[in-house]
Amino acid sequence: MIWIDTIVQGILLGGLYALFALGLSLVFGIMRLVNLAHGDLIVLAAYLILVLVTLLGLGPFMAALLAAPIMFGIGWALQRLVLNRVLGPDILPPLLVTFGLSVLLQNALQEAFSADSRRIPAGWLETSSVSLGPVSLGLMPLLTFASAILVTLALQWLFYRTALGRAFRATSDDPTTASLMGVKPEAIFAKATGIAMVVVTIAALYLGTRANFDPTIGPARLIYAFEAVIIGGLGSLWGTLAGGVIIGVAQTVGAQINPEWQILAGHVAFLVVLLVRPRGLFPRAFD
Amino acid sequence: MALLETRDLTAFYGDFQALFGVDLTLQEGETVAVIGANGAGKTTLMRSVSGLIRQTPGMVRLDGREIGALPADEIMAQGVAMVPEGRKLFPSLSVEENLLMGRHRRKVNGPWSLDSVYRLFPILKERRNQPGTALSGGQQQMVSIGRALMSNPRVLLCDEISLGLAPVVIRDIYAAFPRIRETGASVIVVEQDIGQAMKVADRVYCMMEGRVTLSGRPDELSREAIHDAYFGAAA
């Protein structure tokens, strides 16, 4: 029985990792850019939600709703003003710039909010749970997982059912030919990063309500996100969700065996998947 | 006034000069062929006109207005559509999605729509949900031409649509050109294969080593003159 509980908790935890990862996956899929500041942007969004909750007295979900368009704007501007200038055949400049951004965000958040750890209050939701047979599921983890599925479905719809998604895929295939269709690749990239930041805001909502956070925890979230994207296969949204779940389950199973093994078990699962399937579980057919 | 005009067009790849002062005009409703051997500069000319290679102002005009400094997407929005060399379908898009990309920016109503493109190339309708790259070379070329037509362009640029295709397939594809003409489009076809191009063209430009070496109506050019302009007088 304990194992069923462990695995279910792991699946739900995987929803959080998938939310960390989906924005990264989206951006990587469209412009082959690995944003090393991704985790710090999640932390930034968590502080933004915290500020809105504290200043305006909003509930966390309302605050996230308000933070989402602000984060979209930040993502759009970041891409337009900074990242578009360093994208190119050489992958090193965007890595260096986003690494710099990561350090800058951590320091700026530390200046603004100190190094103390904080939490977004979620009231009664924090402690509520539902019983499903032998297992008791926290409402917050359930909401996290449901959000991860909804975000995956929404992105999937955007990609495969809308004109913007078609332009995303075309630009990802071949920006030069896309420009012959009247697409401005820089504008497409800016929209994509804006949308990724909306996903980041949703991730931040759950990051900040479920546990304490401080300005330095971004890089570790980036690692989980990165592992989930790679496990799933680069550019596959459902794969990213599956990747998050695999890391989540590996962590709870590891922790069940020995509490000190939680984090390690996630990384080991990542390595094992890579050894068996070097291109991830659901690689794109071409590249 | 010419619909499209290049004057004294030059183009560089780094230090390498690929075009040396090319003058070309295209009148409304006209079909012009640009022929020349491999490396003559035909693709560079097409890329310059469509904005993939940026020109200094004063060298490419559409309707008398300077477009040489505009980026490719703006030039496309003004009605210059290209069928690029090598077809360049989007591999992650289906046939129909590839066609729809042609209308992504320039949504001008006119003779061309999904329906009329499917009537021009019926096989594409049967295959419309398949990935574009699952099609044969000739069918891919039809998608590429259809995609460019979807924007109802004023100028259609076709870069070596016969490249790598069997003669009977080439004939099928060129059979669409009279229909395209009837809709009033003005067309530039670039070819190494002189035969097909000469049949559809009102006027011909022959290029060699980045220069126009001969131009005129197909019926007024002798075989010898074309041979010399194509391969060089010494060949």
Ligand SMILES: Nc1ncnc2c1ncn2[C@@H]1O[C@H](COP(=O)(O)OP(=O)(O)O)[C@@H](O)[C@H]1O
């Ligand atoms: N991307 C490029 N970089 C450098 N040189 C190029 C490039 N593309 C074409 N060239 C050179 O420019 C000249 C003209 O090429 P191109 O326009 O492709 O000719 P064509 O289409 O008539 O075969 C050739 O000498 C070719 O080697």
Ligand SMILES: [Mg+2]
């Ligand atoms: Mg060529």
